[in-house]
Amino acid sequence: MRRFPTTICAVVLVAAMAATxxxxxxxxxxxxxxxxxxxQPSVAVDDPVISVAYIGASSTAGPFRLFYASINxxxxxxxxxxxxxxxxxxxxxxxxxxxTAPGNDAYVDARHPRIAFRSDTxxxxxxxxxxxxxxxxxxxxxxxxxxxxxxLVVKQSVRIVTGISGFTEDVSFALVTSDGxxxxxxxxxxxxxxxxxxxxxxxxLDTAAVTGTPGxxxxxxxxxxxxxxxxxxxxxxxxxxxxxxxxxxxxxSSSPNGIYYALVKETDGxxxxxxxxxxxxxxxxxxxxxxxxxxxxxxxxxxxxxESLPGTAGNIGLVNINPDADDQDGxxxxxxxxxDFLLNPPGEAILTESFSLYRPEAFLDSLERIKITxxxxxGTRSTYYDFTLLNVSPFAQFKNNPATVGLxxxxxxxSLTGDYTRAAFGFLTGGKVVIFWSGEVAGTGxxxxxxxxxxxxxxxxxxxxxxxxxxxxxxxxAGRNADGLFLVxxxxxxxxxxxxxxxLGD
Numbered sequence: 001m002r003r004f005p006t007t008i009c010a011v012v013l014v015a016a017m018a019a020t021x022x023x024x025x026x027x028x029x030x031x032x033x034x035x036x037x038x039x040q041p042s043v044a045v046d047d048p049v050i051s052v053a054y055i056g057a058s059s060t061a062g063p064f065r066l067f068y069a070s071i072n073x074x075x076x077x078x079x080x081x082x083x084x085x086x087x088x089x090x091x092x093x094x095x096x097x098x099x100t101a102p103g104n105d106a107y108v109d110a111r112h113p114r115i116a117f118r119s120d121t122x123x124x125x126x127x128x129x130x131x132x133x134x135x136x137x138x139x140x141x142x143x144x145x146x147x148x149x150x151x152l153v154v155k156q157s158v159r160i161v162t163g164i165s166g167f168t169e170d171v172s173f174a175l176v177t178s179d180g181x182x183x184x185x186x187x188x189x190x191x192x193x194x195x196x197x198x199x200x201x202x203x204x205l206d207t208a209a210v211t212g213t214p215g216x217x218x219x220x221x222x223x224x225x226x227x228x229x230x231x232x233x234x235x236x237x238x239x240x241x242x243x244x245x246x247x248x249x250x251x252x253s254s255s256p257n258g259i260y261y262a263l264v265k266e267t268d269g270x271x272x273x274x275x276x277x278x279x280x281x282x283x284x285x286x287x288x289x290x291x292x293x294x295x296x297x298x299x300x301x302x303x304x305x306x307e308s309l310p311g312t313a314g315n316i317g318l319v320n321i322n323p324d325a326d327d328q329d330g331x332x333x334x335x336x337x338x339x340d341f342l343l344n345p346p347g348e349a350i351l352t353e354s355f356s357l358y359r360p361e362a363f364l365d366s367l368e369r370i371k372i373t374x375x376x377x378x379g380t381r382s383t384y385y386d387f388t389l390l391n392v393s394p395f396a397q398f399k400n401n402p403a404t405v406g407l408x409x410x411x412x413x414x415s416l417t418g419d420y421t422r423a424a425f426g427f428l429t430g431g432k433v434v435i436f437w438s439g440e441v442a443g444t445g446x447x448x449x450x451x452x453x454x455x456x457x458x459x460x461x462x463x464x465x466x467x468x469x470x471x472x473x474x475x476x477x478a479g480r481n482a483d484g485l486f487l488v489x490x491x492x493x494x495x496x497x498x499x500x501x502x503x504l505g506d
Contacts, residue, residue, distance in 0.1 A: 025082045026409040028448040029069050029436070030056065030094050038067070038449040039416060039438040042115045044123065045426040048073040049091050049151060050434050052424065053115040053125045054449055056094070060416055063109040066097040066127055066144060066158075069449075070151055073428045077453035080408075091151040097125070097144050097158060104158040107142055108133050111419070116175050121148050124205060126171045126184065131160070136192045141168040141184075143208045161203055163210025164217055166190045172235040173203075174243070180205050181212070183264075185220070185233035185245045195227035198247045200235075200264045202271060213270040220262040223277035223332060225249055228257075230420075234292040238300075241266070242274070244323070246290040246302045249279070256283040259290050259304045263323050274328035278335060280319045281348050287317060291372075293364035298324040299343065303362050303372070306350075311378035313356040318389075319348045351396055355385060359422050369399055373423050373435075379414050381406055382423045382437055384454075403454065411439025411450055431455060 030038050038056040050073045055064040070092040084090055099107045107129035115125045123146040128139040147155035171186045182203045187196035199217040201210045221227050231247035242265040250257045263275035281287045285306040293301040300321050306314030325340035326333050333341050357374030364370055373384045386400040415421045423437040432453050439450040
C-alpha cells in the first residue's frame with residue numbers, strides 16, 4: 001500500500017461543486033445508537049485505508065478518552081445506502097486507547113490528538129491529557145504507539161513524554177524515521193493560568209523522552225510579545241530535516257496580533273534555534289490558527305486567519321519567506337531590512353473575502369497547490385478550497401470550485417465549551433478526498449464523528465502535512481518552488497466586502 005501521512009493538523013480541499021457534494025453520503029464512524037460525544041479528529045492515510053484519531057466521551061462533560069478507527073477510503077460515498085455497517089466500510093472499529101493497562105501511563109480527559117504513520121504497521125499519536133481528574137487545564141503531553149495487524153489494533157503503548165516541565169497543549173509534530181524521533185512543537189506554561197510560550201523538542205519514540213542535545217526543550221517564543229493565549233504552533237520539516245515553526249502571539253481580546261516564525265536545525269550534533277522568533281504577519285489584524293507550508297528549503301509559506309470578529313470567518317493572510325537568505329546565527333530576522341527574506345513580493349498578502357474561513361488548516365501539495373479547510377462561521381458547515389498563488393490580481397486562482405461538505409446531514413460542528421474543533425481530511429491516489437468532522441445531533445447533546453468522501457479532479461500526493469513522516473536521507477519538498485504570493489488588496493475594498501457579508505449573510 002502507498003502511504004501518504006496527513007493530519008487535522010493539516011487539511012483540505014474539494015474538487016467539486018456544492019451540488020456534487022450534496023450527492024455524497026455522510027456516515028457516522030461511531031455507533032449513533034450509543035449516546036456520546038466525539039470530536040477533534042486527526043487523519044493519516046495508508047491508501048486506501050484512512051486512519052483517524054479522535055476523542056470521545058459519554059457526554060460533553062467528559063472525561064474524554066483517545067480513540068482510533070479506520071475506514072476503507074474506497075467506499076462508495078455516492079451510494080446513499082452506505083452506512084458504518086456496510087461490509088468493508090469499517091476496517092478498524094472505534095477502539096478506545098487504553099489508559100489503565102499494565103505498562104501504560106494513566107491519563108484523564110484527552111484533547112487534540114495528532115496522528116501519523118511510522119510504518120505500515122505502526123501508528124504514532126501525540127495528544128494532551130491530564131494525569132489525574134481535575135477541573136483545571138493541567139494538561140501534559142502523551143505519546144501513544146499503536147501496532148496494527150490486518151488493520152486492527154493488536155497492541156497499545158501510552159506513555160507520558162518525559163523531559164518536559166509544566167503544562168503542555170496543542171502539539172504539532174513530524175516523524176524522522178531514520179533516528180526514531182518526533183520533532184515536536186507545543187504550547188507550554190508553568191502554571192494553570194497565564195500566556196503560553198512555544199517550545200521545540202526532539203522526542204524519542206522508543207523512550208517517550210526528550211532526547212538529543214541539549215536534551216531539554218528549546219524556547220521559541222523568546223521575543224517580547226511573542227507568547228499567546230492560543231498560539232497553536234504549526235511545525236513542518238524540510239528536506240534538510242530543519243524544523244519550521246509558526247505560531248500566533250494572540251490574546252482573548254479583539255486587538256491585533258502577529259504571527260511568529262522560528263527555525264530549528266541541528267549543527268555539530270546539537271539542536272539550535274537558527275532563526276529566533278521573528279514576527280511575520282504584522283499586527284494590522286488579529287491573526288490566529290497558523291499553518292506552516294514547506295515548498296522547499298528556500299520557500300516556506302506561513303498562513304493564518306483574521307479573527308477580529310469572534311465566531312466569524314475571516315480573511316486569509318499569507319507570507320512567503322526564504323529562510324536561507326538569513327545568516328541563521330540564532331537571532332531574529334530583521335524583516336524590514338532583509339529584502340531577500342520575504343518573497344514574491346516582499347510583505348504580507350491578504351486574500352479576498354472569497355477565501356474567508358473560520359479556524360482553517362492548510363497544506364501545500366506536490367503541485368504547489370494550497371489546500372485549505374475551515375468552517376464558514378462558528379457552527380456552520382465546512383468549506384474546502386484548492387488554489388494556486390498568482391503574482392497579479394486577483395492573486396489566487398481556484399483549481400477546483402469551492403465546495404461545502406455534508407449537505408445531506410443536519411449535524412453541524414460545535415465546539416466543546418472553552419475548546420475548539422476543526423475538520424480533518426485525507427487524500428487517496430484514486431482521486432478522492434475524505435473529510436471528517438464532529439457533528440452535533442440536534443436536540444440530543446450527542447455529537448457524531450462524521451465522514452464523507454468527495455471526488456477530486458486529480459490525485460494529489462503530498463508529505464507536507466502537519467504530522468508527516470520524513471526519512472533523514474529523503475524528505476518531501478526538495479526542489480519545489482512556490483508560484484509566488486499576492487499583493488495586499490486595498491483595505492477599503494476588504495472592509496466593504498466584510499460589511500456586506502455581515503449584513504447579507506453567507
